[in-house]
Amino acid sequence: MSVYGQNNFTWNGTLRQLDSSYSGFYTGLGQPSMTASSSSSSGLEVLLSALQNVGDVESTLNILSVLDELLSAGTDRRIHYMIRKGGSEALLTALVKCGHTFNPNYTILLPLLHLLAKVGHRDRHIGMKAEEAGAVLLTLNLLKHNAEDARRAAACLWVIQVFCSSVSTANLIGENHGLDVIYHLIPQYLTKHLHAIKAAINTFSALLSTKANVHSAVSKGYISGLLWLYEDWHSKDTQDVAIAIRHALLCCLLKATDSTAGRQAFVSQGGIRLLYQSTQTCLLSKSLECLVEPSVQLMRKCLPKIPLPVTSDQSAYTFLLPGTQHAFLDAGMAPDKSSDESDAEEAEYNHEASNRDYDDDLETDLNKLRLPPDPDRPKELLAQYSCLCPELSHDFQELDRSSEPGESSTASSSSSDDDEVVLLDKERIRTTASGGSSSSSDGSYSKRRILIRDTPAATYLATCDFHSHSSILSTSPGLRTMVREAMGEASPCHRGEELDDDEEGESHHRTIIDRLLERHGACIPSHNPKLYRAIASKTKSIPGFTILAFPDFWGHLPPPGHEPMAPRKPNVQRQKVFEDIQRFLKTDDIINQVVFDLEDNDLQCPSDSLRFFSKFESGNLRKATQVRRYEYDLILNPDVNSSQHTQWFYFEVSNMVADVQYRFNVINCEKSNSQFNYGMQPVLYSVKEALEGRPHWVRTGMEMCYFRNNFCPAQGRRKTTFYTLTFTITFKHSEDVCYLAYHYPYTYSALKAHLKVLQKSVDPAKVFFQQQTLCSTLAENSCPVVTITACPASRRWKDLHQLRNRPYIVLTSRVHPGESNASWVMKGTLEFLCSNDLVAQSLREAFVFKIIPMLNPDGVINGTNRCDLNSKDLNREWCKPDPVLSPTIYHTKGFLYYLNSIGRTPLVFCDYHGHSRKKNVFLYGCSIKETLWQSGSAVDTVGLKEDPGYRTIAKTLDRIAPTFSFNSCNFLVEKSRSATARVVVWREMGVLRSYTMENTYNGCNQGIYKGLQTGTREHQDMGMKFCHSLLSVTKDTKILYSRKLINHIDLDNNILDHKSHNSFEDDEPPCAEEIEYSGDCPKLKGTDLDSDVNSNMVGSDEDEEGDKEHSARKHQQDSVGQSQQSSINGHLFPLQTRLPSADSEKRDLRNGVSISN
């Protein structure tokens, strides 16, 4: 088999062949035996020392043989041991000694270089050591002298490649023309010397690890050279025998394009087109798969950055804050560092890093964990909140009139449309604001101005003026046309008609919508379209919405059955990326026409394009561009007064053709990964379907994926990378009007309407339900707070006393506007608590519920994702909330302080959220002990007393709520979350059970809903199950036993299981197709430096893996005994035609390191 014919000799085999001489050698050195074991350590030192001093060839070769044998067996640990014992230095010294001679002895040099490559490969300091030993330029010189000898050149190249692990060494080689020497060793397509060629390319690539060398390579035009070489190899390597070479060239290009100039050169030399075309041919063969990935990486990396086609990075909606002169905040100037309660942004880093960072983030200061800080306001300010506890002062006189149960009462009033008992008015807010001094007083509070960017700068409109327009509520043009057609009406002769709002519903100017309602009827429980419209007309928005989105108006029913997560097609991302690259290559099908722009009302779009619209409550879509016939780029609007936080979208789309695949790309997403990569789909609502009796939001979209794109901010101020969410939708009906959203929308008006319906639904003799206003928001919408508890059985002292001693449960939701799932969960909680269910009755008798269902109404209304109008994440404002700028948080906290001050600290506090990166539902809570344990803190926790009751609810939910996962919960206190509701309520109010409830946008990976996406039914069910779980913390177990509810839950307050979960890390494995560019070229299997070096030792350098042509030819050569000849006919390592003398050949072969010619 051997190319060396009958000798059958290898480098490693030498050991066995020379067994006797070895034993003699060792004995001579005083070593009884030299097996490849760790006991040989001192022998190693002797060997190394001998290597540097022994002069004769024979001994040196013997030592090298032993060393190689020693290191080839076993693991890397031996090599590292040798490095610690000065192995690299010894080899370098020997190299310098041998290489400096006038006529170097390659019999020694070759094995020496091979060994040095293997050892140096694992020595992080090899570059510096080589410089110190003076071996760097020496090796480069050896290379120059042996450029025509493939085997010797390869050996030198590997060593140089290894030296390049040090930047200074790589630069030193670059400065001494190393780049040129090595570049010129890379030949056009050849079938020979593939090892040496590959070594040259890899070494060139290693040199490009430094900026200086990249710069030099680019300025010398080597990028176009490399491209040309790649094209040559790619086109001529028809038998695919040189895949490794092609791969190495791509890796070289990846390195060379690390600089801007490199990328520009790549693009200007037609690199993208070349790689795009060459990759298309690779897709046909599975064995070429390994070339596709680096090619795609290269193209994506080099695609020029394109500024987002928007006039400004700032939101299209701006809001003039009280006390400020400018509506434009500079939030976008500096990157917002605030991390994210729900959406762990540490996942920007890799897994390990995020874990380490996470542990660093844990609060380990015992004082901060145990002692509450001073209150953020004087005690005198708390009395005002007493009116938010009407149940404590109410006299329940109406109970005496029990004969008239239908009678409305002041407590559970069911009166007019304006029946909110507004107990907290603006006046109070003003007095509490900044101690009354303030920017916003002087009576201007109610005249605060709103600025809309798309109106002329001078057009400042007072909110009250604005508001008067909103009574005209209508539908979008597309919807009007469609509905008109559905009604079989002729085109409108008087356009004004459908704009007339009939407030009482009895006006003879009835709208089309009214007639529709008449014909189809309203069929959604707890939803009344007319009530919705009436309430929406009072909702104040920045743009002054006058149009309702049909789904909010008409209502939604969960579709029957469950919706499975979408399967991911293999390579879908690659396919999408290719389509995006084609745009750059400017194929004929590119249209690039803007068809919707929030800031340009007069925009005309082609009659056959889709129509978009988003100017309605919770709507978010800033711009739409038709890219191809059936493909649209969508740009989302950043949060108000901000230039970031894009994620939430909700828009209308119409003018579609049925059964055509439309591709949508949301091109300015910000998060680095998304559940859209893991089976999640957006939701779609079809008006046609709704009018046919199926008013459902359904999960929709195929070929979903989420990946980094090449857009950048329009003004380039922030160094932001954008991501594309892409999905394909096939509409069922032509000429339909549909709505697409990130998740099931739930507007502020929907909440208000829902509360009103709920209030009317309860029996006021049994349920004490009261809606009040916590405060007014910045845009002057009211923030509702709801009280739910059971009316006392009678007015007797005992019953009233029981009522007034019920523990409080405080629930909040929707502080983050994009988390509409939190509202659906809250809807489930509210409906359940108002229901006749036995558990609900028991809960009302056991507790007083205080619910603030929407902590951020302005954000929800204006379609923001994360922030309030002041571009602040309100869930980072709890430490010291500003009374003027964050009123809802300021007053929620004030109310909690108040409860504290009257000795009624809540038993449970829970803030409902949505989580965009994880599956399931779970709780975050607070535990001192778990935090200290997790952080590895030295604090002795034995003496620390902590009530383990904080785990009870989570444990209970794990048993009773199918979407809930205890394994995803954690109870750790992080520094970065110190200003969140959960941590502040726990620490400052002393609420043991203070939680953030995180609800997935996607679905579950456990339990009975495993593999399914959650819908509104499951969200609402979760809201109900959370209520159920509260039974586990009631102290009044009498209620439970009397109703036989005790089996519902498990009253174990003493759960001792202290297993901690650190589940802030991303719960998904890295995406099958990486969404990031990774810095390195993906490794080709089985082609590491070691195996390359080994094959240079054993056989000819033509010994490529999978090289059919070659093995066939080699076979032939073997049989005719021409093995030596073939390696001398190379193009670039050509012509050392002198044949070895018989003598030298004999010796060379004996040592298995034949110098082949």
Ligand SMILES: [Zn+2]
């Ligand atoms: Zn949240």
